[in-house]
Amino acid sequence: MKYSGIGGQAVMEGVMMRNGNKYAVAVRKPDNEIAVDVKNTRDINDVWHKIPIIRGVVSFFDSLIIGLGTLMYSASFFEDEDSVDKSKLSEEELKKLEKKEKAEMGGTLMLSVLLALLIFFALPYFISFGLSRFVESQALIAFVEGVIRIAIFLGYVMAISRMEDIKRTFMYHGAEHKCINCVEAGLPLTVENVRKSTRFHKRCGTSFIFIVFIISVFVFMFINFDNTWLKLLARLLLIPVIAGVSYEFIRLAGRYDNSVVNAISQPGLWLQKLTVMEPEDDMIEVGIASVEAVFDWKTFQEENKECF
Numbered sequence: 001m002k003y004s005g006i007g008g009q010a011v012m013e014g015v016m017m018r019n020g021n022k023y024a025v026a027v028r029k030p031d032n033e034i035a036v037d038v039k040n041t042r043d044i045n046d047v048w049h050k051i052p053i054i055r056g057v058v059s060f061f062d063s064l065i066i067g068l069g070t071l072m073y074s075a076s077f078f079e080d081e082d083s084v085d086k087s088k089l090s091e092e093e094l095k096k097l098e099k100k101e102k103a104e105m106g107g108t109l110m111l112s113v114l115l116a117l118l119i120f121f122a123l124p125y126f127i128s129f130g131l132s133r134f135v136e137s138q139a140l141i142a143f144v145e146g147v148i149r150i151a152i153f154l155g156y157v158m159a160i161s162r163m164e165d166i167k168r169t170f171m172y173h174g175a176e177h178k179c180i181n182c183v184e185a186g187l188p189l190t191v192e193n194v195r196k197s198t199r200f201h202k203r204c205g206t207s208f209i210f211i212v213f214i215i216s217v218f219v220f221m222f223i224n225f226d227n228t229w230l231k232l233l234a235r236l237l238l239i240p241v242i243a244g245v246s247y248e249f250i251r252l253a254g255r256y257d258n259s260v261v262n263a264i265s266q267p268g269l270w271l272q273k274l275t276v277m278e279p280e281d282d283m284i285e286v287g288i289a290s291v292e293a294v295f296d297w298k299t300f301q302e303e304n305k306e307c308f
Helices: 054-078 091-133 138-160 164-184 191-196 205-220 228-255 259-275 281-294 297-303
Strands: 007-011 014-019 022-028 034-040
Touching: 007 022, 007 054, 007 164, 014 054, 014 164, 014 281, 022 054, 022 281, 034 281, 054 091, 054 228, 091 138, 091 228, 138 205, 138 259, 164 191, 164 259, 164 281, 164 297, 191 281, 205 228, 205 259, 228 259
Parallel strands: none
Antiparallel strands: 007 014, 014 022, 022 034
């Protein structure tokens, strides 16, 4: 399988695909048509994307910002009756509304990051802290903390996977993966070929998050301060570093296929059974539209036909 360099995510009734400095969002509108929006993003050839680990941190925050923006774009097609009709606004009113929406997007992003830190890092830390009365080994307490963190994450994923709207998003997630796998397998990008492709992918964001949690278990075992709050602060400050290391592994896993990489990738692939579901054909069509908006898959397959 040849590495294509494309990646993406699922959005509300749609798929976002990214290739180099461009990304496209394809959304199935209520009238059944597919809307496609293509935009440019940060230059991936800048100095920050060439430094190992640092590039992982930069890419992580880039993905958060782009992801939230694409979610807002897809949601705009499904606004309720009380929402503002932008077609009736003046140019000045439209600018004010867009400024307000950007501010709300920034606030939502900050709140989401804060809640994630509290639930997946602070909460497990304080739960495991209670063990210090009975266990002297700080390494063992940190290990238990990591196990609790992973358990909370798995419980969260299992809970949201039962929600109908989330199920559909996970089906679009499947369409995204299957489209990429179809292209990288050297097959023409058609609904039939995509349907036959696997829905699992080693470069998935789900696998990335799971690897972050696994690496954090071992890193935090070596963080030892007498002060409780200083120890928590050290954990929070190390999250970007852990994310950078995890990014390097995901990047490596996407480029190479060997027994060691596959073994380490396997837990993330198992977790994808919850977050990546088989899509319907109309979802696959949306995924194809998103790929073709930013990626010339025919040229890619022609240039790399000896690798398939």
